[in-house]
Amino acid sequence: MSKLIRSRKGEHIDICVNEDVNYSYNFFDDIEFVHDALTDVNYDDIDTSTTFIKHHLKHPFMITAMTGGYPEAKTINKRLAALCEKYGIAFGLGSQRAMIENKGLTETYYVRDVAKTIPIVGNIGAAQLFQYDSTKINDALKSVDADYLAIHLNTLQELVQPEGDRRFAGLKEKIESVCREIEYPVILKETGAGIDRSVVKRFAGWRPLIAGVDIAGRGGTSWSKVEEYRGGIAGPFGEWGNPTPACVMEVANTGIFTIASGGVRHGLDAAKAFALGADVAGAARPFISAYFKGKLDEEIELWITYLKRAMVLTNSGNMRELGRTNVIITGRLADYIKAKSMING
Numbered sequence: 001m002s003k004l005i006r007s008r009k010g011e012h013i014d015i016c017v018n019e020d021v022n023y024s025y026n027f028f029d030d031i032e033f034v035h036d037a038l039t040d041v042n043y044d045d046i047d048t049s050t051t052f053i054k055h056h057l058k059h060p061f062m063i064t065a066m067t068g069g070y071p072e073a074k075t076i077n078k079r080l081a082a083l084c085e086k087y088g089i090a091f092g093l094g095s096q097r098a099m100i101e102n103k104g105l106t107e108t109y110y111v112r113d114v115a116k117t118i119p120i121v122g123n124i125g126a127a128q129l130f131q132y133d134s135t136k137i138n139d140a141l142k143s144v145d146a147d148y149l150a151i152h153l154n155t156l157q158e159l160v161q162p163e164g165d166r167r168f169a170g171l172k173e174k175i176e177s178v179c180r181e182i183e184y185p186v187i188l189k190e191t192g193a194g195i196d197r198s199v200v201k202r203f204a205g206w207r208p209l210i211a212g213v214d215i216a217g218r219g220g221t222s223w224s225k226v227e228e229y230r231g232g233i234a235g236p237f238g239e240w241g242n243p244t245p246a247c248v249m250e251v252a253n254t255g256i257f258t259i260a261s262g263g264v265r266h267g268l269d270a271a272k273a274f275a276l277g278a279d280v281a282g283a284a285r286p287f288i289s290a291y292f293k294g295k296l297d298e299e300i301e302l303w304i305t306y307l308k309r310a311m312v313l314t315n316s317g318n319m320r321e322l323g324r325t326n327v328i329i330t331g332r333l334a335d336y337i338k339a340k341s342m343i344n345g
């Protein structure tokens, strides 16, 4: 079993770096800021710091979950985590399933030695909660010195994956019991198909139970397209999912800590997500691509530059002010939000 998980994680990286597995439409392109020709903000005075649940971030970004569980993952995780520490951003470990199955693989996830201060988010698939009890998950988080646990929902990916899970009924209750039993705050996460408000609200007493939501919506990496490269049949499901910006608006509106991710390509997309109410903006594939190009520092510097440019041009000196900035929404995203509001009521 664990050999299968190891080779799968390696294949996922290869496919994500070398193939076109993006959704065909990015809904951030339907959002525009109103340019403020008379800004009152100096570029060098901008404050991009924010809060990640209980942690302070120098920049409001996160590299979201990708890898762990095979030899090269150790190098990748350390390099990404060191980058996050250098720039004061959050870091997500890949699914810890492999190290729960085989404790010898723990070192491929351990990054605290290079990331002493930033929030480190552990990771497990919701479907795996049927296999592992809370003690096992708690121990896995402890052994990598994580600060939070992301529980990922990835039904679409599992359905397309030839060897994927097919059992989903009862997941909500499993998640609720893990939230109650482990010592770490839980972030509910998708992997590219997006969490909308209705999912958050289905959890009983969700406010204290779930510490945050990582949207991971539609617009960036399509996990059904990834699985097609591994023998699955995605067909029309290659484009399935909830658009990231629409989910961000809905979920952030509930007041829960919200990570905007899924198709956030750069600092300007991130700025748009903050204007919609997100607390932090995250991405996965842009950073693994930059890793293999040897351009990680350049990539994150550009994210910061684009964010700060957007802040100057909208007269926003800090993240609170950016969050209050108005945006214009047109095109498919405007249609989608209007149609969805009729369902949401």
Ligand SMILES: Cc1cc2nc3c(=O)[nH]c(=O)nc-3n(C[C@H](O)[C@H](O)[C@H](O)COP(=O)(O)O)c2cc1C
Pocket (backbone or CB within 6 Å): 012, 013, 016, 064, 065, 066, 067, 093, 094, 095, 123, 150, 152, 189, 190, 191, 192, 216, 217, 219, 220, 221, 261, 262, 263, 264, 282, 283, 284, 285, 286, 288
């Ligand atoms: C190579 C790769 C591996 C991933 N592995 C995981 C994982 O183990 N657990 C998880 O929750 N998400 C995983 N993801 C999903 C990402 O964290 C993210 O939610 C998704 O890719 C959408 O973001 P993006 O459009 O910026 O890539 C992975 C993504 C990539 C690119």
